Amino acid sequence: MSEPLSPLWEVFVRARNGLAHRHVGSVHAADAAMALQAARDVYTRRDEGVSLWVVPSAAITASDPADAAAWFEPASAKPYRHPSFYEVPDEVGHM
Amino acid sequence: MDPALFDHVLGLADDALVLGHRLSEWCGRAPLLEEELALGNIALDLIGTARGLYQYAGDEDALAYLRDAGAYRNLLLVEQPNGDFAVTIARQFLYEAFAAPFWRAMTGSTDAALAGIAAAAAGQAAYHLRHSGDWLIRLGDGTAESHRRAQDALDGLWMFTGEMFEPPAAPLLAAGIAIDPARLRPEWDATVDRVLAEATLARPPSGWMQSGGRRGRHSEHLGYLLAEMQFLQRAYPGLAW
Numbered sequence: 001m002s003e004p005l006s007p008l009w010e011v012f013v014r015a016r017n018g019l020a021h022r023h024v025g026s027v028h029a030a031d032a033a034m035a036l037q038a039a040r041d042v043y044t045r046r047d048e049g050v051s052l053w054v055v056p057s058a059a060i061t062a063s064d065p066a067d068a069a070a071w072f073e074p075a076s077a078k079p080y081r082h083p084s085f086y087e088v089p090d091e092v093g094h095m
Numbered sequence: 096m097d098p099a100l101f102d103h104v105l106g107l108a109d110d111a112l113v114l115g116h117r118l119s120e121w122c123g124r125a126p127l128l129e130e131e132l133a134l135g136n137i138a139l140d141l142i143g144t145a146r147g148l149y150q151y152a153g154d155e156d157a158l159a160y161l162r163d164a165g166a167y168r169n170l171l172l173v174e175q176p177n178g179d180f181a182v183t184i185a186r187q188f189l190y191e192a193f194a195a196p197f198w199r200a201m202t203g204s205t206d207a208a209l210a211g212i213a214a215a216a217a218g219q220a221a222y223h224l225r226h227s228g229d230w231l232i233r234l235g236d237g238t239a240e241s242h243r244r245a246q247d248a249l250d251g252l253w254m255f256t257g258e259m260f261e262p263p264a265a266p267l268l269a270a271g272i273a274i275d276p277a278r279l280r281p282e283w284d285a286t287v288d289r290v291l292a293e294a295t296l297a298r299p300p301s302g303w304m305q306s307g308g309r310r311g312r313h314s315e316h317l318g319y320l321l322a323e324m325q326f327l328q329r330a331y332p333g334l335a336w
Contacts (some may be wrong), residue, residue, distance in 0.1 A: 006127065025216070027129050028127060028128070028129060029129065030233060031233075033229060034229060034230075034233065037133065037226055037229065038127075038129035038133065039130060041132045041133035041136050041226075042128075042129055042132050045132070045136060064270075
């Protein structure tokens, strides 16, 4: 691989104004400007967005998959954290 | 259609089609997956522009597939072979540095069809120029090998750049249908000088310039390109899929 010459960049696309940028994939590029162009050419060919972010993949600190049980499973047993246990008065209508 | 206008539209269409076809030859061969898609996108933009122009001039399939090299009116620059990646990028940059201001100016054409095609092409050309310019800077200001290849590419293609500035027929200029490309020269010079400076590449000396594409006098390369592009329609006339 030509990793040192063209590092990996994560690509985020904003579909339209008002929405958040969403992660859509990654590109290889020599620098930020080229990464942005590559992202444009790879991920917005079908009118997917109005704004692009690229972030060096190396800048992302990720959780360790081995920690998944300790980190995330406790939350699966706490459905009361979803705001779905309230009686909504009829007068409120659609929320 | 007026013969002078037909000839002018055909020249612009042939530029776009031949350059688009050249870029399509990179399919499956580009140095990076990302660049494969970028070159394909640009090729499709150019072929889209060509289609609009051919449809305005007449039967687009007949014009694209049933004319031989001598009837093609494209610039010699765009038919030059892809060479290495540096040649492809230098060829694209030299053309788009002209095409971007050209299409922008053509949006003011008194011919509504041409002005409409120009509006779409102008935005695309601006992006193509940025893409090829940025690559040329990285190749020129990259490694010793990429610098040498980029300089060789520029030196080899330079003699084909003068043809872009040859004026179209006088009546088209007088009617405001076409523009005099000579007035785009200062912007082309400025763009080329700015990018070459950043790329640490030397501007080749302005010397003798090749000419003839607009009159159907082409380099040998165009015949091979057309032979491949036109094969299906020549072998199976009227074939559709």
